[in-house]
Structure formats: structure tokens, C-alpha cells
Amino acid sequence: MKRTRQPGISRRATLALMGAGAVTIAAPWVARAQAKTIKIGMPTILSGRVAQLGTSSRNAVLLEVEKVNAVGGLAGRQIEMVIRDSKGQPQEAARVARELVNTDGCEMLFDGEASSGSFAVHEVARDLGVLCIHTCSEASSLTADPKQHIPNAFRCVRQGIHDSIVGGSYAAAIAKAKGLKKWATCSPDYAYGRDTTGEFALYLKRFAPDVEIISESWPKLFQPDYTEVVTKILQAKPQGLYTCLWGGDLTSYIDQANIYALFTQMEVFAVNMADYTALTVVKNLPKGIHSGNRYIKTFPKTPENAAWGDAYRTKYNEYPTNWSWQNATAVMLLAEAVKKANSTDGKKVAEALRGLTIKCPFGADGTVTMRAEDNTLVGYAIGWGTTIPQEPYVPEVKAGDWKTIFELEAEWKKSKGYT
């Protein structure tokens, strides 16, 4: 009898497909042997609008890890980075972080997430007790709020509150010198934008009490058209303008505001301007925009910082970002802490990290410190300067005073009920 072939997929093919499916599903859960290398997991954003955050963080981490590995690794163990995309979704960040620890055998985490994602990874660190260094989230509450505090999580990132204190005092000095009394603000409409702008205004008024904010604009995050915002500001006729727009939003804003010659009519303070990601993208960078330093290889003006910036650029053929120096610093801190603890055990390393001061090209005085009281980075180079349209973009940066920052930060913490 002739066998009739059924239409569709045969039984054998079905079995093969099911087998292949089972292997795919099971593969990640097959336990892997513990190697002599030490794995560090890093969830970060490698796709979507802020992919540059992840890619420039990854570049910096790999650059530094290479150096650490060349001199023997962490307590004799070579570092292997496992870097994975979270797409900027907090539930994915949490999942990836857990997967990195539970499945891939990562013994430590670098959290390269922004905003909500960093809080999600923070909860994973709380749950799993694994050593975690936040390297991108600038939200002050992540470490300032005692409810967030866990002994195994550290933040190696600049902070909104530090930027606002330094920016406020710098802007106030210029406001007094040039008689800028009427101010406008224009910042993205989300927590970072609202908090940072509020804090900047607070410190500006503190140092220059006769300043008045006469107009506020809150464009949406990733808004493509700023025409109405620009015209609103021009109609208000302020003498000074503060903005904490960043990245693509800032560059679109400047390009569009240039058409209305906004920059010739007022002093502009854009805290996030002095980052190569913004400086090199703007079509006609106006001269004289005041900006905080994000990352610029001329500040601090040291050969170490310049060499680091050049090495990064040579290796990746692009400029480093603010996220780059933060991630690089995280690797440097970790390497020193392991040396001090003479162990790669998370708890011992955390103990060694607390209060640790290391030599660092990005330090205000050549060093940075992981402050013990709230596990956060202090002493990094922070300052403001004005732009010119070509390299070095911000030739002179006036450094902020860390003593003032500490005093005002303590006051701010008290006002927020954090201490």
C-alpha cells in the first residue's frame, strides 16, 4: 500500500522542531561552571533614543577593564564584562540584572541604567545582596534618600544637586556682574528637568536674591519642534535663560533658537552643553553659552585627563561622554577596592569601597572619593565655563568649590527630610 503523505509538517519535522525549541528554552538555564575569571554584569540602554548612554558607557568600561586585566585583573582574576541591553524599560532592567547574576554567574553589577531603570536594578541589588555600582543615574534621591540606602550599592555618578549648587553660584556671580535680574527657564517636562531647574533657581536666588524668574517653559522630552517655546521666551524678554535640556533635545533647541537669534538677546546657561555629544552636533554653536562640564578633556586641565580623552577617541573614533568618565571611574574604584580588600568577595569589596579615595583623572584635585555616609561619589571635577564654536569648545572652566557644595548639600538633605 502506498503511504499517503499528509499535507503540512510531518511528524518527524514536528519532533525536530519541538526538540530545537526545547534546547533553545533550556540553554540559558544549564548551569555553567565557575571559572577563574570574574564576571561583572551590566544592564544598560543599548537601543533606542538614548543608546549612546549605553554604548559610550560600554566603551569606557571596556577601555578601563583592559588596563586592569593587563596588570593581573581583580585579585588575580581576569574581568569579563557581560553587557546587555535593557531597552530602557525598568522591568527589563530588573530581569536582565537578575539573569546576569542568577544565570550568567556575574558576581558584581555595574548599573548603566538611567532614571527608573536604575531604581529597578537597585531593588535587584537589595534582593540579591550583590555588589552594585550605579554608573549613569544622576537622580539625587537614589543615594540621598535613606530609604534607598543599602550597604552593597554605590553610586559613581555626578548628581543633579551638585550641578545645581555650582550652577546657581556661578550664574549668580554673572547675574550680579552684568545686572541680569529677569530670568526664564526652559527644561524638559519630567522629574530630572523639574527637580534640577527648581534647585538651580533656588541656589541662583540664594546667591543673587534680587533675581526674578519671569517665564517657565516645559517642553516634552524628545519634542521635535521648539518654535513655540523659543517665541514664548523671546516675548518674555528675559536677561538670562536657564535650560537643562540634554542630548538631541538640546541640539535641536539650539539649532531652532539660532534662527530667532535668541543667543544674542540674552545670556544662556545650559548645564548640559559642555558634552561632546552636544557640542559636536550643533550646526552653528553660538559663542558664549554658559555650561556645566559634562565631560570635556580640557577640564580638569591635567595631562592625565587629556591623555584619557585622547586614548578613548583614538580607540573608538568618537568623543567620550559624561557617562564615559563615570563608568571609567567605577572600574578604577573597583580595582582599588579589590586591591585594598585583597579579595573579590562582594561584602569585603563593599567595605573597602566605603570612604575610599583614589587617584583619578576626573577628580577636582586629582582624586575622587566614594563618600561613606551615603555611598556616593564626591570630589569629581565640576565647574562652569563658556563655549566657543571649535575645539577645545570650552577653553576656560571655573571650578566649583566642593566645600560650598558639601555645606549646601547637607542643608538640602535636611530640607528634604533625608537627614
Added chain:
Amino acid sequence: MTELQAERTPETLSAPRIETRSFRSRYLDVLIALVAFAVLAALPLFFGSKALLDFVIRCSAFGLFATSLNLLVGYTGMISFGHGMFFGLGAYGFGLLMQRTGVPIPVAFVATLLITAVVAAIIGAICVRLKEIYFAFVTLAFQMLIHSTILTWTSLTGGDQGLRGGIPRPAFLGIDLANHVHLYITSCALLVLGLLLMRQIAQSPFGYTLRMIRDNARRASFIGIDVWRAKLTVFVLAALFASTGGMVMAMFVSGAYPEFAYWTISGEGIFINMLGGVTTFLGPMVGTVLLLNLNDTVTRFTEYHGIVLGVVILFFAIGLRKGLMDYVLEWYTQRRDGSGERG
């Protein structure tokens, strides 16, 4: 349940036949549910992998969400683009109650369901009158309204940084949800129970009313069915299951984030339904397992996961032109009929 049953005219579906049929199948459903739960609950005994447990917990959250969406899309023909708002509402409602009031978990769970029911009834009352694209867009609009509220009501919700500081999970009745295995078992129980309940809804006379509304709402209305009320009821019921999914997710990440209420979550729900198929009850569950597994596997190897997922969507949309379970069902029916003819 198959399309064949759904396509029968109401006259042929005489009441007693449905009764006996559903009576028998109900026992079968309960049995399947018990077996499924037993298998899931036994997994930690055989596999030590925490990642596997994480995977099942996430499947529970998204499975409940996607299957509840199928109650609207597949059974009633209401394509909601805003179903994710109830997922977010569940996560935020539960998280906030636990953080702010310190009530026991079951109380917070029930209270969150109550809140969801009220919100869904209000939104549903406005939306279900509308048809097709208008319904889709108004649900999307409400979703964006809820998302914007979460973003701007910073003092309550924490704005775009979400509910921070972890969700406290005090033990109740010997169940400690801070314990990974306990959380896993609870998620499985919620999933199986949720699926069983949804299955009962789908197989009940009410479920067949929904199918009739999907196929011909005017006809249903002519034979005396209050279409608006039936649609509103299923809208609220589906919201409750989506909210349960949100609560599972909130417990998993120990927080709630505005992304949970964003339109992309609704989009993911629709995609899961496309992937798994909407004509079988378990289609969305299969879609969930497929999508999450695909997502986890692909992101492990490349950051260009968008391309891979896009190709998969194209394969299902243009290649198969139906979900996986639809395809399997069709293939199985063909095979069975084929062998019947031969025999």
C-alpha cells in the same frame, strides 16, 4: 472552543446542549488546571535555576495580561489599544497600598482589584459604545491619560522614577513573598486560577454571547441582548485580570514604573496575541512564552533585537497570516479529518 462553535447560529446552540457540554468540560478544565499547577509548583524541586523561576513569574504576569486582552480582542472583537493601563493600575495600586498603608497583602490585592473595577467601569462606560478604530483610539487616549497622571502626580507616584524604596511584602498565612520560591508558587497559583476563571467566562453562556456580539452585534441586540452591558462587563472583567498581571509584575520587580502603564505594554499584549493566535484560549499564553523567550534569547546575543523581533512579526503576519496556535489547530484538524477519511 473553536471557531466552528463560535460560528454556529444561536438557534442551533440550544441551551441544554451547552449545559451538559460545559458541565463536563468544566471538570476537565479544573483537572487540567490542577495538573498544570502541580507541574509548575514541582519545577523548583527539579531545577535549581532561579532564572527559570523568574521566567515563569514574568510569564504569569504577561500571560494573565495577554489572555485578558484576548477576552476583548478574540472573543468580543473589541481591539483595545489601552489595555496596558490596567496592568499599570494594578502595579501602582498594589505598590502604593503596600508602601503607604501597610495592610496585609490579601487586603491590598482585593482593594487593588476593587479600584481597578471602578476605574474600568468608568472608562469602559465611555469607551464600549464606540466601534472598531474609535474604540481602539479612545482606549489609547485613556491609557495616555493614566500614564500622564502617573508622570505628573510626583508626590504620590514618584513621577518618572516610579515607586521607589521597594514594595514591602510582609508574610501572611505562612506565605512570605519576599522569598523567591514563595513568590514563584503564588504567581503560578494566580496564573492558573486566572486562566481557569477566564476559561469559565469564555465557555459560559455569557462567553457565547460575547462571540455573537463579535460576529454580529446588531443581531445580538435584536434578540434581546444588552450589547452595551455585555461589553462593559467583559471590559471590567478583562481589566481585573490585567490588573492581577500588573500586581505580579510589581511583586517581581519590587516597584512600579510609569512604563507599566505606557502604550508599549498594550502593544506588547497585541503582539503576543498575534504571535500566539486569538482563536484558541491558550493562544495568548503560548504567545507570551514565545515572546518572552525570544526576547530573552535574542537580547542575550545582540542589541539589534528589534530587527530579529521585526522579522518574526513579519513571518507571522505575512508568512503564517495567523498566530502559532491558530496554525497548530488548523494543522491538527486537517490531520484528524484526513485520517478520518482514510479510515
